[in-house]
Amino acid sequence: MSVESGFVEPPDPNFNPHDYDSPGWKSFSAGLNERLVEFGDRAAKIPAGAYGSAEWAERAGGFLWEMRKQQRVPRTSVAEKIGVDSNVLLFLELGVGRFREYTGNLPERYAEAIGNPGVYSSYNLIYKIEWNENHPANVQPHLPKQAKPPSIVARIRQHLPF
Numbered sequence: 001m002s003v004e005s006g007f008v009e010p011p012d013p014n015f016n017p018h019d020y021d022s023p024g025w026k027s028f029s030a031g032l033n034e035r036l037v038e039f040g041d042r043a044a045k046i047p048a049g050a051y052g053s054a055e056w057a058e059r060a061g062g063f064l065w066e067m068r069k070q071q072r073v074p075r076t077s078v079a080e081k082i083g084v085d086s087n088v089l090l091f092l093e094l095g096v097g098r099f100r101e102y103t104g105n106l107p108e109r110y111a112e113a114i115g116n117p118g119v120y121s122s123y124n125l126i127y128k129i130e131w132n133e134n135h136p137a138n139v140q141p142h143l144p145k146q147a148k149p150p151s152i153v154a155r156i157r158q159h160l161p162f
Helices: 023-045 054-071 075-082 086-094 099-103 106-113 118-127 152-158
Strands: none
Touching (some): 054 086, 054 118, 075 106, 086 106
16 A cells, blocks of 8 residues: 555455465466566666666666556556556566566556556656667576486486396
């Protein structure tokens, strides 16, 4: 709850923090794991406070969150209007969204969904949304390669006596 606005965020009906087998919890934890890899990669490559940095993403997401709270629109409602999972918006607002979520058309759709399209103009001015394919934030994160399982022939040979 935001004390200054009196707005109370209704709970997401699909998310039960006490039921680790619920679809909402699984979606949340999988999405968070994916984003933390990219977040760490971005934090290591981009200087603190610079365009695309972790601090920049936190400020940009916080700005969107505050604008949504001022309009008194629940996150789940915005997610339905935009057609994305509410976790995507939660990660965006907390600053652990994907870089393309901050710089693509999601903030513009977000502003329209909260009923104040002018928010996007302010967001764009403050956070200087620009696209540069060589910017470190636009590079795909390094993901560890998974080991290739042994072939069936190799597995059979393991059990042969010679």
